[in-house]
Amino acid sequence: MKIFSVLLIVFCSLTTDILSQIQFATHIITNQAGGASGVTAADVDGDGDMDVLSADYYDDTITWYENDGSQNFTAHTVAAAINGAVVARAVDINGDGHLDVISVANLGNQIAWHENDGNENFTTHVLVSNYNCAVSVEASDLDQDGDMDLLTAACIDDRLFWLENDGSENFTTHTFASGLNNATMVRAVDFDNDGDLDVLCSEWNTGGILLWYENDGSQNFTASLITTAADGFRTYHAIDLDSDGDMDVVSTTPNTDQIQWHENDGNASFTNHTITTDADFAHNVLANDLDADGDIDVIASSRDDDTVRWFENDGDENFTPHIITSNANFVLTIFAADVDGDGDTDVLSASANDNKVAWYENDLISGIDIGENLIQSFRLDQNFPNPFNPATTIEFSIPKSDFVTLKIYNTLGQEVATLLEGYKPVGQYVANFDASKLSSGIYYYTLTTDDFMQTRKMVLLR
Numbered sequence: 413m414k415i416f417s418v419l420l421i422v423f424c425s426l427t428t429d430i431l432s433q434i435q436f437a438t439h440i441i442t443n444q445a446g447g448a449s450g451v452t453a454a455d456v457d458g459d460g461d462m463d464v465l466s467a468d469y470y471d472d473t474i475t476w477y478e479n480d481g482s483q484n485f486t487a488h489t490v491a492a493a494i495n496g497a498v499v500a501r502a503v504d505i506n507g508d509g510h511l512d513v514i515s516v517a518n519l520g521n522q523i524a525w526h527e528n529d530g531n532e533n534f535t536t537h538v539l540v541s542n543y544n545c546a547v548s549v550e551a552s553d554l555d556q557d558g559d560m561d562l563l564t565a566a567c568i569d570d571r572l573f574w575l576e577n578d579g580s581e582n583f584t585t586h587t588f589a590s591g592l593n594n595a596t597m598v599r600a601v602d603f604d605n606d607g608d609l610d611v612l613c614s615e616w617n618t619g620g621i622l623l624w625y626e627n628d629g630s631q632n633f634t635a636s637l638i639t640t641a642a643d644g645f646r647t648y649h650a651i652d653l654d655s656d657g658d659m660d661v662v663s664t665t666p667n668t669d670q671i672q673w674h675e676n677d678g679n680a681s682f683t684n685h686t687i688t689t690d691a692d693f694a695h696n697v698l699a700n701d702l703d704a705d706g707d708i709d710v711i712a713s714s715r716d717d718d719t720v721r722w723f724e725n726d727g728d729e730n731f732t733p734h735i736i737t738s739n740a741n742f743v744l745t746i747f748a749a750d751v752d753g754d755g756d757t758d759v760l761s762a763s764a765n766d767n768k769v770a771w772y773e774n775d776l777i778s779g780i781d782i783g784e785n786l787i788q789s790f791r792l793d794q795n796f797p798n799p800f801n802p803a804t805t806i807e808f809s810i811p812k813s814d815f816v817t818l819k820i821y822n823t824l825g826q827e828v829a830t831l832l833e834g835y836k837p838v839g840q841y842v843a844n845f846d847a848s849k850l851s852s853g854i855y856y857y858t859l860t861t862d863d864f865m866q867t868r869k870m871v872l873l874r
Contacts, residue, residue: 434702434703434734434774434775434776435775436736436737436758436759436772436773436774436775437772437773437775438737438739438770438772438773439483439770439771439772439773440768440769440770441464441477441485441769441770441771442466442475442477442485442487442767442768442769443766443767443768444767445466445468445471445473445475445762445767445768445769446468446469446470446471446473446767447468447469447470447471447764447767448466448467448468448469448744448762448763448764448767448768448769449467449468449469449497449498449744449745449762449764450465450466450467450497450498450499450500450744450745450762451464451465451466451467451745451746451747451760451761451762451769452464452465452500452501452502452747452749452760453465453747453749453751453760453803454501454502454511454749454802454846454848455511455846455848456476456478456502456511456513456528456532457478457532458510458511458849459481460481461479461480461481461753462479462749462750462751462752462753462803462846463476463477463478463479463485464476464477464479464485464751464760464769464771465477465490465500465501465502465513466500466762466769467494467497467498467499467500467515467516467762468497468767469496469497469498469518469764470764470767471497472492472493472494472495472496472497472517473489473491473492473494473497474489474490474491474492474494474497474500474513474515474526475487475488475489475490475500476488476490476513476532477769478532479751483751483752483771488532490513490515490526490534491513491515491524491526491534491536494515494517494520494522494524495517495518495519495520495522496517496518496519496520497515497516497517497518498516498517498518498547499514499515499516499547499548499549500513500514500515501513501514501515501549501550501551502802502848503551503560504560504848504849504851505525505527505551505560505577505581506527506581507558507559507560507851508530509530509849510528510529510530511528511848511849512525512526512527512528512534513525513526513528513534514526514549514551514562515549516546516547516548516549516564517546518545518546518547520541520546521540521541521542521543521544521545521546521566522538522540522541522543522546523538523539523540523543523546523549523562523564523575524536524537524538524539525537525539525562525581537581539562539575539583540564540575540585543564543566543569544566544568544569545566545567545568545569546564546565546566547565547566547567547595547596547597548563548564548565548595548596548597548598549562549563549564550562550563550564550598550599550600551563551852552600552609552852552873553609553851553852553853554574554576554600554609554611554627554631555576555631556608556609556853557579558579558851559577559578559579559851560577560851560852561574561575561576561577561583562574562575562577562583563575563598563599563600563611564598565595565596565597565598565613566595567594567595567596567616568594569595570590570591570592570593570594570595571587571589571590571591571592571595572587572588572589572590572592572595572598572611572613572625573585573586573587573588574586574588574611574631586631588611588625588631588633589613589623589625589633589635592613592615593615593617593618593619593620593621593644594615594616594617594620594644595613595614595615596614596615596616596645596646596647597612597613597614597646597647597648598611598612598613599611599612599613599648599650599873600612600852600873601624601650601659601799601873602659602854602871603624603626603650603659603680604626604680605658605659606629607629607854608627608628608629609627609852609873610624610625610626610627610633611624611625611627611633612624612625612638612648612650612661613625614644614645614646614647614648614663615644615645616644616645616646616666617644618642618643618644619640619642619644620640620641620643620644620645621637621638621639621640621641621644621645622637622638622639622640622645622648622661622663622674623635623636623637623638624636624638624680636680638661638674638682639663639674639682639684641665641668641670642668643665643666643667643668644665644667645663645664645665646664646665646666646694646695646696647663647664647695647696647697648661648662648663648664648697649661649662649663649697649698649699650662650799651699651708651797651798651799652708652798653673653675653699653708653710653725653729654675654729655706655707655708655794656678657678658676658677658678659676660673660674660675660676660682661673661674661676661682662674662687662697662698662699662710663697664691664694664695664696664697664712665694666693666694666695666715667693668689669688669689669690669691669692669693669694669714670686670688670689670691670694671686671687671688671691671694671697671710671712671723672684672685672686672687673685673687673710673729685729687710687723687731688723688731688733690733691712691714691717691719691721692714692715692716692717692719693714693715693716693717694712694713694714694715695712695713695714695715695743695744695745696712696713696743696744696745696746697710697711697712697713698710698711698712698746698747698748699711699797700748700757700796700797701757701796701797701805702722702724702748702756702757702759702774702776703724703776704756704776704796704805704807704842705727706727706793706796707725707726707727708725708796708797709722709723709724709725709731710722710723710725710731711723711736711746711748711759712746713740713743713744713745713746713761714743715742715743715744716742717738718738718739718740718741718742718743718763719735719737719738719740719743720735720736720737720740720743720746720759720761720772721733721734721735721736722734722736722759736759736772737761737770737772740761740763740766740768740770741763741764741765741766741768742763742764742765742766743761743762743763743764744762744763744764745761745762746759746760746761746762747759747760747761748760748797749803750803750805750844751771751773752773753844755805755842755844756774756776756842757774757776757805758771758772758773758774759771759772759774760772789809789811790808790809790810790811790859790861790863790864790866791808791809792806792808792859792866792868793806793807793808794868794870795845795857795868795870798870798871799870799871799872799873800847800870800871800872800873801847801872801873802846802847802848802850802872803844803845803846803847803848804844804845804847804870805842805843805844805845806818806831806842806843806845806857807840807841807842807843808840808841808843808859809839809840809841810836810838810839810841810861810864811838812838813835813836813837813838814835814836814861814862814863815834815835815861815862816832816833816834816835816836816859816860816861817830817832817833817858817859817860817861818830818831818832818833818843818857818858818859818860819831819833819857819858819860820845820855820856820857821855821856821857821858822853822854822855822856823853823854823855823856828850828855829845831843831845831857845857847872850872851872852872852873853871853872854869854870854871854872855869855870855871855872856868856869856870857870
């Protein structure tokens with residue numbers, strides 16, 4: 413299984429400028445995904461290239477598109493009769509080394525996991541069938557016992573619960589919040605850096621709020637307010653946007669066309685900053701260093717103007733908007749992944765009215781301008797994005813030819829992946845790490861040469 417690629421982006425020179433407005437080439441995966449509502453990417457068949465998953469609301473179908481390695485995609489059905497399919501995500505639920513799929517049926521009020529037999533034949537197991545207006549599901553090892561649990565949100569039941577996996581794929585339901593005002597999204601994040609996974613959620617309704625629930629380590633949760641908005645929040649993304657070591661939040665407020673980021677002061681007190689008020693029904697948001705300049709950019713879909721944009725971070729959290737596409741009719745969901753394996757992050761979208769799943773090829777590598785200054789020192793950068801799911805990139809520089817290893821370890825010190833092992837010339841490198849086969853949690857990556865060794869921490873969140 414190929415889980416990485418390493419790209420030399422500078423040989424004998426230091427990159428001094430990367431074009432600020434990178435370009436994206438549009439590639440249509442399909443325009444026959446009836447009511448395309450959800451899109452993600454993962455190496456479903458374990459052949460080393462990135463496949464694509466879609467949830468098709470009108471067709472009631474979960475589909476995976478097999479990448480042949482040259483970005484030609486063949487459609488395969490994961491499951492049908494998923495009434496109002498809105499979410500499809502790849503995760504190894506049963507720990508057998510094969511990526512399963514979890515799904516949400518919005519009209520069917522159903523949460524399901526679709527078990528992969530290793531040959532991409534999927535057996536559907538319905539976990540919840542009475543969850544009114546199910547809208548969100550996430551996989552995470554919430555109790556950190558080594559198996560994958562599920563977190564869900566429902567927009568009419570107005571409650572959040574987690575499904576505890578006993579290790580044999582028997583799930584026990586625990587409700588940890590009720591009385592919410594149109595709950596729309598739920599994620600597991602170690603918000604307070606205490607080693608256990610907390611929970612974030614959003615409410616999309618009049619007087620809606622962003623909340624985080626502090627986990628005491630025994631899965632008892634205490635609610636704390638991040639911020640409120642008169643018109644509520646649809647989606648969010650948790651990431652250290654300002655690189656100060658704590659977790660911030662980026663959010664969308666559809667009814668005011670607004671995207672904000674909520675700056676964490678390190679003690680879970682938040683200051684609100686507006687990125688834009690011009691995203692026509694801002695629907696989905698995520699964050700990633702698209703231009704590889706070391707700053708986290710923001711990517712968002714705005715449903716009513718059919719547009720996907722990225723907002724370029726100048727390093728001081730000032731954001732310049734750039735259009736990726738304005739031709740995704742009723743675009744609902746976006747996702748970031750290195751679809752073509754060339755070392756930069758591409759963007760995917762699902763748009764319901766044109767039944768389209770598309771990917772937008774990032775031309776970053778061809779846009780690099782080689783500078784004149786020689787690399788002077790070893791450097792290992794923080795991975796981006798962090799937290800990540802399921803893929804991330806690691807950049808490093810070496811000032812002389814050397815034998816280099818770059819390895820990934822779990823919290824027990826066990827090696828889980830080798831990204832690089834061999835002689836490399838002076839240069840700046842990008843390593844891509846796909847953790848599709850791993851469970852949520854904390855991991856460490858170590859760069860070692862004859863004269864240098866450094867380790868950094870990263871967090872995989874399902």
